[in-house]
Amino acid sequence: MNFKSLMATIAASALLVACDKQAPMDINEGKVKNVILMIGDGMGAQQIGMLEEYARRAPNSLYNLTGNETGLQKFAKAGHLGLSLTAPMGADGNLVTDSACSASQLASGVAAGSEMIGLDHEGNVVESILEKAKKMGKATGLISDTRMTHATPAAFAAHQPHRSYENEIAQQLIESGNVDVLLSGGARHFLPSMIKTDASAQAAMKELGASKAIYKKSKRKDDRNLMLEAKDKYGFELAFDQQQLAAVSGNKVLGLFSNSLMADGIAYSACKQADSCTQPSLKQMTLKALDVLSQDEDGFFLMIEGGQIDWAGHVNDAGWLLHELLKFDEAVTAVYDWVKDRNDTLVVVTGDHETGGFGFSYSAKNLPAPKTLPGSGMKGAPYRPNYNFAQVSNLDKLHAQSATFYDMMLEVSPDWDFADTTASQWAEVINDHVHEDYHVTDTEAQPITVRHKNHMLIPGHKYLSANELPVIQDFKEFYVYGDDLHANLIGRALAANQNVVWGTGTHTAAPVPVYAFGPGSISAAFSTMQRHTDVAKKMMDALIVQ
Ligand code: MG
Ligand code: ZN
Numbered sequence: 001m002n003f004k005s006l007m008a009t010i011a012a013s014a015l016l017v018a019c020d021k022q023a024p025m026d027i028n029e030g031k032v033k034n035v036i037l038m039i040g041d042g043m044g045a046q047q048i049g050m051l052e053e054y055a056r057r058a059p060n061s062l063y064n065l066t067g068n069e070t071g072l073q074k075f076a077k078a079g080h081l082g083l084s085l086t087a088p089m090g091a092d093g094n095l096v097t098d099s100a101c102s103a104s105q106l107a108s109g110v111a112a113g114s115e116m117i118g119l120d121h122e123g124n125v126v127e128s129i130l131e132k133a134k135k136m137g138k139a140t141g142l143i144s145d146t147r148m149t150h151a152t153p154a155a156f157a158a159h160q161p162h163r164s165y166e167n168e169i170a171q172q173l174i175e176s177g178n179v180d181v182l183l184s185g186g187a188r189h190f191l192p193s194m195i196k197t198d199a200s201a202q203a204a205m206k207e208l209g210a211s212k213a214i215y216k217k218s219k220r221k222d223d224r225n226l227m228l229e230a231k232d233k234y235g236f237e238l239a240f241d242q243q244q245l246a247a248v249s250g251n252k253v254l255g256l257f258s259n260s261l262m263a264d265g266i267a268y269s270a271c272k273q274a275d276s277c278t279q280p281s282l283k284q285m286t287l288k289a290l291d292v293l294s295q296d297e298d299g300f301f302l303m304i305e306g307g308q309i310d311w312a313g314h315v316n317d318a319g320w321l322l323h324e325l326l327k328f329d330e331a332v333t334a335v336y337d338w339v340k341d342r343n344d345t346l347v348v349v350t351g352d353h354e355t356g357g358f359g360f361s362y363s364a365k366n367l368p369a370p371k372t373l374p375g376s377g378m379k380g381a382p383y384r385p386n387y388n389f390a391q392v393s394n395l396d397k398l399h400a401q402s403a404t405f406y407d408m409m410l411e412v413s414p415d416w417d418f419a420d421t422t423a424s425q426w427a428e429v430i431n432d433h434v435h436e437d438y439h440v441t442d443t444e445a446q447p448i449t450v451r452h453k454n455h456m457l458i459p460g461h462k463y464l465s466a467n468e469l470p471v472i473q474d475f476k477e478f479y480v481y482g483d484d485l486h487a488n489l490i491g492r493a494l495a496a497n498q499n500v501v502w503g504t505g506t507h508t509a510a511p512v513p514v515y516a517f518g519p520g521s522i523s524a525a526f527s528t529m530q531r532h533t534d535v536a537k538k539m540m541d542a543l544i545v546q
Contacts, residue, residue, distance in 0.1 A: 030520075030521055030522060030541075030542070031522075031542055031543070031544040032299075032344055032345055032346045032518055032519065032522060032542050032543060032544070033298075033299035033344040033345065033544075034138075034293075034294070034299045034300050034301070034302075034344060034345040034346070035129065035133070035300075035301050035302075035345070035346045035347075035348070035539050035542065035543050036290075036301075036302045036303075036304070036335055036339070036345060036346070036347045036348070037106070037129075037301075037302070037303045037304070037347075037348050037349075037350075037539065038303075038304045038305075038306075038328075038331070038332060038335065038347070038348070038349040038350075039103070039106070039152055039303065039304070039305045039306070039349075039350060039351065039352055040305075040306045040309050040325070040328050040349070040350070040351045041099055041146075041152055041305060041306065041307045041308070041309055041310035041351070041352055041355075042309045042310030042311075042312075042313040042314075042351060042352070042353065042354065042355030042356070042507070043306070043309045043310075043325070043328070043350075043351035043354070043512065044351055044353070044354025044355070044358070044508070044510045044511075044512050044513075045354075045510065045511075045512065045513055046354070046358050046359045046360075046510075047309060047313070047321060047325060047351075047354070047358060048072060048325075048513055049359075049360075050318075050321070050322060050325065050358075050360070050395070051070055051072070051322070051325040051326070051329060052070060052072070052073065053392065053395060054322060054325075054326075054395040054399070055068050055069065055070045055073070055329075056068045057392045057395065058392060058393075058395035058396050058399065059392070059393060059396055060396045060399070061395070061396075062326065062399075070329050070332070070333070071329045071330070071331075071332030071333030071334075071335070071336050072329060072332055072349065072515060074333065074336045074340075075332070075336055075347065075349060075515040075516075075517050076515055078336075078340065078517055079347070079515060079516050079517030079518070079523045080515070080516045080517075080523045080524050080526050080527035081513060081514070081515055081516075081526075081527060082513070082514045082516070082526045082527045082528050082529065082530060083511040083512070083513060083514065083528075083529050083530070084350060084511060084512055084513075084514045084529075084530050084531060084532050084534070084535055085509075085511050085529070085530070085531045085532070086102050086351075086352060086353040086509070086511070086512055086531075086532050087509060087531075088101045088102075088105070088111070088112060088113060088114055088121070089105065089111035089112070089121070089531070089533055090111045090112060090113040090114075090120075090121025090122075091111075091121055091122075092113065092114070092121070094114060095509045096353070096506075096507050096508065096509050097114070097352070097353050097507065097509075098114055098115055098151070098163075098353075098507065099150075099151040099152050099163075099310065099352050099353070100112075100114070100115045100116055100117050100151035100152075100154070100155055100162075100163040101113060101114045101115065101116060102352035102353055102532060103151060103152045103153075103154070103155035103156065103352055104116060104117060104118055104119065104126075104155040105531075105532045105533050105536060106155075106350075106352065106532050106535060106536050107128035107129055107130065107155050107156045107303075107536060108120075108126040108127065108128050108129070108536055109129075109533050109534075109536035109537040109540060110126045110533065110536075111533065112126075115151075115162055115163050116160075116161060116162065116163075117151065117154050117155050117158050117159060117160040117161075117162070117163055117165070117169065118154070118155050118156075118157070118158050118159035118160065119159055119160075119161070123161065125159040126159075128155070128156050128157065129156070129301055129536060129539055129540050129543065130142070130156040130157050130178060130179065130301050130303065131157065131178050132540060132543070133299075133300065133301035133543060134177075134178045134179075134301075136298065136299075136543070136544070137296075137298040138296060138298045138299045138300050138301060138543075139180045139181070139251065139292070139293040139295070139296035139298070139299075139300040139301075140157075140178060140179050140180050140181070140293070140300060140301050140302070141179065141180060141181030141182070141183070141289040141292070141293050141300065141301075141302040141303070142156055142157060142173075142179055142181070142182055142183075142184070142302075142303050143181075143183045143184060143282070143285045143286060143289055143302070143303070143304045143305065144183075144184040144185075144262075144304075144305040144307045145184070145185070145261070145262040145263075145282050145305070145306060145307050145308055145327070146184065146185060146186070146261050146262065146305070146307035146308060146311075147166070147184060147185050147186025147188075147189070147260060147261060148170070148173065148182055148183075148184035148185065148186045148189075148190075148256060149166035149167075149169040149170050149173070149186050149189045150163075150166075150184075150186065150307060151163040152303075152305045152307055152352060153184060153303065153305060154166075154169045154173075156303050157172065157173055157176060157178050157179045158172040158173060158176075159172070160172075164462075166186070166189045166219065167189050167219065167220050167221065169189070170186075170189040170190050170220075170226050171224075171226065174190075174226050174229060174230045174234055174236075174254070175234070177234070180251060180252045180253075180292070180293065181252070181253050181288075181289045181292050181293060181302075182236075182253070182254045182255065183239075183245070183253070183255040183257075183280070183285040183288070183289060184255070184256065184257070184262065184285075185256065185257055185258035185259070185260055185261050185262040186256060186258070186259075186260060186261075187210070187214045187215060187227070187240075187256040187258065187259050188217055188218055188219045188220075188259050188260055189218075189219050189220060189226075190220075190225070190226035190227050190230075190256060191205070191215055191217075191218035191220060191225060191226075191227070192218060192220060192222070192223040192224060192225050193218050193220045193221055193222060193223060194218075194223060195215050195216075195217065195218045196216070196217050196218070201223075201225065202215065204225065204228060205225075205227075208227060208228070208231070208238055208240070209238065209239075209240055209244055210227075210240040211240065211241070213258070213259060214240050214256065214257070214258065214259055215259070216259050217259060227254065227256065230254045231254075234252070235250075235252050236252045236253060236254040237249070237250045237252065237253045237254070238253075238254055238255070238256075239253060239254075239255040239256075239257075240255070240256060240257060241257065241278050241279065241280075242257075242277065242278055242279060242280045242284065245257075245280045245284070245285070245288055246280075246284075246288070248288065248292070250292075251292055251295060251296070253288075253292060255280070255285070257279040257280060258279060261307075261308065262279055263277070263279050264308055264311075264312075264320065264323070264324070264404050264406075265308060265312070265320060265322075265323030265324035265325075265326065265327045266319070266320055266323045266401065266402065266403060266404055266407075268281060268323070268327050269323050269326065269327075270402070281327070281330065281331075282304070282306060282327055282328065282330065282331040283330045283331045283333075283334045285304075285331075286304050286331045286334050286335060287334055287338070289302055289304075290302070290335075290338050299344070299543075301543065304331060304335070306324060306325075306327060306328030306331065308320075308324045308327075309321065309324040309325060309328060309351075309355070310352075310355045311324075312324050312404070313354075313355030313356035313358060314355055314356065314481065314484070314505055314506070315404075315405045315406065315484060315487035315488055315490075315491065315505070316356055316358075316405075316487070316488045316490075316491030316492070316495075316502040316505065317404055317405040317487065317490070317491055318358070318398050318491070318494075318498055318500045319398045319399070319400075319401025319404075319434065320401065320404040320405065321356075321358070322395070322398050322399055323399070323401075332349055335347060336517075339517065343518075343519045344519075345518060346516065346517070346518035346519075346522055346523065346539065346542050346543075347515075347516070347517040347518060348514065348515070348516050348526065348535065348539060349514070349515040349516075350512055350513065350514040350515070350532075350535065351512035351513070352512075352532075353507045353508070353509075353510075353512065354507065354508045354509075354510040354512060355506070355507050355508070356502050356503070356504060356505070356508075357501075357502055357503020357504045357508050357510075358500070358501075358502055358503075359500070359501055360390045360394070360499050360500060360501075361390070361499060361500070361501040362387045362388060362389045362390060362499070363387060363388050363496055363499060364387060364388070365388060365496040365497070366388045366496075366497065367386075367387070367388050368385065368388060370382040370383065370384035371383050388499065390499035391499075394498055394499055394500075396435075397434075397435035397437055397438060397498070398435075398498065400434070400435040401433060401434050401435070402432075402433045402434075403432075403433040405487035405488075405490045405491065406484075406487060407433075408426075408429045408430060408433060408487070408490060409483075409486055409487055409490075411429045411432075412425050412426060412429050412486075416483060418449075418451070418470070418483055418486055419451065419468070421448075421449050422449060423442040423443070423445040423446040423448070423449055424442045424445070426440075426445040426448045426449065426490070426493075427439075427440050427441065427442050427444070427445040430445065430490060430493070430494070434494065437497060438494050438497045438498060440493045440494065444493050445493055447471070447473070447489055447492065447493065448470070448486055448489040448490060448492075448493060450470065450471045451468050451469060451470050451471060452468065452469065452471050453467065453468060453469075454466055454467055454468055454469045455469075455476075456469075456477070456480065463480060463481045463482040463484075464480060464482070466482050466483070469482065469483075469485060470483065470485040470486045470488075470489055472485055472488060472489065472492075472505075473492075475503065475504060478503075478504035478505055478506055479504075479505040480505065480506060481505060484505075485505070488502070488505050511529070514526050514530070514535060518542070522538075522542045525538050526538060
């Protein structure tokens with residue numbers, strides 16, 4: 001007997017002994033058939049902290065009827081929780097990532113450069129986990145509540161020098177044959193350029209079952225209708241609303257439910273409450289995708305993005321942020337319910353980075369009145385903390401916000417011209433949409449109206465080419481999105497009453513939580529301090545052909 005066969009015999013007898021005591025080891029120990037990756041864009045630990053405190057302690061928490069447990073917490077309890085560093089690992093040596101780079105790294109495990117889609121940091125095409133899964137014969141899907149062509153979903157199935165190549169991304173998503181289920185917004189990158197004026201192109205969209213809101217305008221430079229091509233050349237079923245999605249019966253579906261981004265969290269909460277939503281929710285898209293993809297006996301890879309958590313963070317809008325987290329967690333809960341009794345699926349839930357430098361904080365505003373406590377240790381002294389440590393009632397008050405700061409800006413100026421706005425205009429609109437305890441005075445709203453010469457002027461830049469900008473008084477180099485800064489100033493005006501602070505209008509390098517659920521050692525491996533490139537490698541290692 002040579003050494004190798006001796007070892008094989010020892011291993012086999014060890015296995016037999018082990019089998020006496022426990023269930024036989026799965027020959028695929030350490031492997032799974034399906035991988036589901038959920039990304040909360042801009043969702044760091046502080047954002048999750050707000051959701052968890054809301055679920056557990058808000059007096060009127062929507063979770064009061066269901067045990068005050070978030071979907072995230074269900075995964076934390078049943079699986080494992082770790083942290084991950086999100087930085088771009090390319091040669092530039094950057095510390096802070098954007099969503100394109102972060103998703104490229106999460107998709108491939110390879111160092112990527114800022115704002116690139118599906119390329120390594122030198123610009124080479126790299127294979128994503130979705131593409132590997134497809135090569136193994138598995139079904140694949142991408143879901144986002146932003147646009148199908150937006151950076152996060154794009155990085156899993158497209159390869160472009162920059163995230164702004166959304167028209168090219170749309171083509172790749174359809175033509176590559178690598179993605180079976182595509183559910184999101186962003187029809188504008190799939191429509192012929194003349195759609196606004198071309199009656200026959202409009203008729204074709206109507207024929208496909210799309211409403212005018214879906215095909216109102218195009219961002220393409222050519223006359224291709226990628227939806228028609230998807231249907232006729234590539235065999236996709238099309239869906240443009242909730243009902244059409246529910247009716248899909250095949251294994252390839254392209255669902256585009258809005259011209260650009262899908263409904264924001266506040267609009268979704270409102271239509272859900274009124275039972276009047278026409279777009280599918282993130283949860284409904286998720287359940288449909290699981291339904292379609294799980295028909296494939298080879299297994300599947302699915303990425304689901306809660307993409308607007310990031311946008312609420314960029315404009316420092318804490319009320320909107322809470323509603324986005326609720327929308328995302330509804331989908332997380334649906335995935336938990338689908339997967340909880342399975343042992344063939346790995347679920348990873350994480351953020352691609354933190355956005356806003358957000359947090360609840362204590363302050364000198366609205367100091368609590370001194371009170372008497374019953375405990376003898378007080379020695380008769382009044383209980384009088386020096387600061388306002390933020391009441392949990394803030395969570396309900398934030399939830400009561402009825403429009404995003406962007407919507408408020410549109411109400412102040414429907415044509416997005418803020419040159420001559422007044423403090424009372426801003427105060428009136430803000431006070432129409434926030435809890436009464438958060439109402440601002442004209443004096444508090446006044447800073448929102450102040451504009452000055454753009455000190456960061458870069459000709460031709462998407463945001464920084466404007467001659468004039470709203471004035472952010474602090475950390476102003478981190479507020480880089482042109483007129484959107486009025487929204488950040490609304491955040492500043494409300495912050496003290498909300499007990500909320502924001503460090504920036506962009507992303508931070510804060511490590512993000514990683515939740516992992518799946519069989520044994522596979523999910524346990526995520527319970528550490530890692531990098532997003534490691535997260536990708538662990539997911540890819542786990543995924544096999546069965
Ligand atoms: Mg995103
Ligand atoms: Zn962002």
